[in-house]
Amino acid sequence: MPVITxxxxxxxxxxxxxxxxxxxxxxxxxxxxxxxxxxxxxWISRWSEMSGEMRNLSVIxxxxxASMETHIRExxxxxxxxxxxxxxxxxxxxTMALGISDHVLIPVQGxxxxxRGASEVLEHIELLNxxxxxxxxxxxxxxxxxxxxxxxxxLLVKALLAEKNVRVLxxxxxxxxxxxxxxxxxxxxxxxxxxxxxxxxxxxxNVRNFAYEVLRLxxxxxxxxxxxxxxxxxxxx
Ligand SMILES: Nc1ncnc2c1ncn2[C@@H]1O[C@H](COP(=O)(O)OP(=O)(O)OP(=O)(O)O)[C@@H](O)[C@H]1O
Ligand SMILES: [Mg+2]
Numbered sequence: 001m002p003v004i005t006x007x008x009x010x011x012x013x014x015x016x017x018x019x020x021x022x023x024x025x026x027x028x029x030x031x032x033x034x035x036x037x038x039x040x041x042x043w044i045s046r047w048s049e050m051s052g053e054m055r056n057l058s059v060i061x062x063x064x065x066a067s068m069e070t071h072i073r074e075x076x077x078x079x080x081x082x083x084x085x086x087x088x089x090x091x092x093x094x095t096m097a098l099g100i101s102d103h104v105l106i107p108v109q110g111x112x113x114x115x116r117g118a119s120e121v122l123e124h125i126e127l128l129n130x131x132x133x134x135x136x137x138x139x140x141x142x143x144x145x146x147x148x149x150x151x152x153x154x155l156l157v158k159a160l161l162a163e164k165n166v167r168v169l170x171x172x173x174x175x176x177x178x179x180x181x182x183x184x185x186x187x188x189x190x191x192x193x194x195x196x197x198x199x200x201x202x203x204x205x206n207v208r209n210f211a212y213e214v215l216r217l218x219x220x221x222x223x224x225x226x227x228x229x230x231x232x233x234x235x236x237x
Contacts, residue, residue: 001076001079003072003081003103004084004101004103004214005101005103006107007097007104007121008088008106008114009088010114010116012088013088013108013117013143014109014143015085016043017143017183018105018141018173018210019044019083019084019085020044020047020183021173021179021189022083022207022210022214023044024182024188024189024207025208026056026081027055028056028190031081032056032078033079033082033083034057034058034059034078034079035057035085036068036082037059037060037085038064038085038087038097039088040087042061042062043183044059044085046183047186050187051187060075065092065096068093068097068100081218088117094121098121098124098125098128099128101136102137103139103214103217104125104138105138107142108142108157109143110144111153122138122166138166139168140167141168141172142154142169142173143173144174145174169213169214170213171206173210174206176199177197177199178192178198178203181197189204189207
């Protein structure tokens, strides 16, 4: 029952988009996912309302510092994976979410400002380790990457992270219209109208690879359900 938090104190880094992509893909694979929407902008909650009931996926809105742990405790038995969407600010909520996470994913676009927001999260994780002995596993996921070219600033950000020995996922999240459109249309990538949205297949492949890579990092591996959605159990990774 891993808890995954997406964090970057820089607003607009791509947290909410990455949360939605991972949550819908894990649910599609058969994992029961609960998203804790702790962002006051409530993008995921609005998407959920627009989408209606989704198989294997539930969203809890207005999650606060006071309610976060209770939501996790109360939904433990019906959830294989919790995913937390945080606001793009430095707050006590960030500290709390980091502290209860099995893995923290830090979305970074190829810009110096984004890298600074990521550094704040990395420093926070280091501080929790130093002061409280908490070892919080974490990785950077590059987002809004141009599928065709590596920009100079993206290469610089990668070099900076490698220097600091920060794990960077092999699968970046590409810049795709489909990743914007699911917020406008509701539902999943598969449900998007391929006539109107370009490269939906490529977008789906990108998200599949991202989700597989994230699953490989988890301390507990959940065995996906069969084609009829029957849950098959779980085992240690
Ligand atoms: N991979 C992507 N492809 C295309 N557009 C993207 C992608 N990732 C993010 N965006 C767009 O960038 C903007 C910011 O993304 P998002 O809301 O996911 O960031 P955030 O980190 O959650 O922001 P905040 O800190 O305000 O919560 C949105 O308009 C979103 O549609
Ligand atoms: Mg957000």
